[in-house]
Amino acid sequence: MAEAGADLIRRMAARDGAAFASFYDRYSPLAYGLILRIVGDRTDAADVLQEVFWEAWQAAASYDPARGTPEAWVVIRARARAIDRVRALRRRSRTFVEPVDEVSSDAAADPSGDVAERAVARTTVGSALGALPEAQREVIELAYWQGLTQTEIAERLKQPLGTVKTRMRLGLERLRAIVGGQGA
Amino acid sequence: MTHEPFDTEAAAYALGALEGEQLARFETHLAEGCARCLAALREAGDMAVVLAADAAPAVPPTAVREALLRRVAAEASPARRQAESARWWTSWATAAAAAVLVAALGGLFVQGRYEPRLAALGRETAALKEELERQARALGQRQADAAIAQMLRDPATRVLTLRGAGPIPTAEARLLWQQEAGGWLVVTNLPPAGAGNAYELWTISGGRPTPAGVFNVDASGRATHRVEPVAQAVDVFAVTVEPEAGVAAPTGPIVLASR
Structure with a gap:
């Protein structure tokens, strides 16, 4: 399956439109679910989805199997673009809603923040993340679903940067063990 | 250089959580071909996929697919047509070159095979012609001799x-x-x-x-x-x-x- 995906990307790099159609049909439901979860709005999500797959078409030649599976390639790109969109929406809404007072802006006053909060809240208990201690799960979710950097997470949680880094590392190690256990 | 910081950074990198100097340093490190970090990166990518499973897959609007395929076709088709045209031309040119080569070789072959024979035939013909002329002269001479003998009698x-x-x-x-x-x-x-x-x-x-x-x-x-x-x-x-x-x-x- 992964090999077939890599083949599709190789053919896309050779400007094979049929390969792109297959690639889109295979990976778009995964990407769209992820984007929708992050962005929250179907119209925005559809925009982002198109952006992601257009980028994939353009960047097919730079795909390096040594760096990850085609699935990961799509997911990481989809997540990054979705987060870009959320950040852009956040900046725009901040400009309109609170053009002057940037210091007081927080998640509660931010509609896009609400979306992100809802996304985090929707995390299912049965998922791999659900198996993590709350503190570790929190930093990973903020990074993954809201696209916050470690510095931003530290600010948001009012925790030292070192603590955030440690929690993230421990959480990811634990996830890796769970994922590895699932894989075995 | 201790490898320690990069282990966590692969995961952060995969999640796009690295920034500034950290990001630049890690990308340089990856570019140097660190096998350990590439493995960590692959693992982080797999985790990103696992985490994505937290969101249920969703069927995207068909309009997105249509729009994408239109854009891709606009870009893919001319390139493919060009490639096919180039392939066709190349194969045509190759065939044409091959035909010329075959003709040339064939000519050489025919020439090589028949030239000695043609030359021999030419020489034979010339010899026959010469003999014919010699016999014609001889015949003429005999007729003249006969006429002369007749006259002498x-x-x-x-x-x-x-x-x-x-x-x-x-x-x-x-x-x-x-x-x-x-x-x-x-x-x-x-x-x-x-x-x-x-x-x-x-x-x-x-x-x-x-x-x-x-x-x-x-x-x-x-x-x-x-x-x-x-x-x-x-x-x-x-x-x-x-x-x-x-x-x-x-x-x-x-x-x-x-x-």
């Missing part, structure tokens, strides 16, 4: 002797002659007339020479020449050296003359 035939005159005193000729039937001039010891020249026989009647034909000698200095009958009585027979096409009135020296 005829009591009406006069035999005239022509002696070498001027430059070639050793030359000699006999003329078998009948006023009404003409005759034959048989020449011996006459050297070739030279390039572009021939010998011309004259019948001289009343001091006026009349052309009686052009002839040449063979390698042994012999010639047999048919002489047509003339209306008037001939006083003298003479041979001069003239241009090989012959002339209406003598211009060269007399080499043979009767009397």
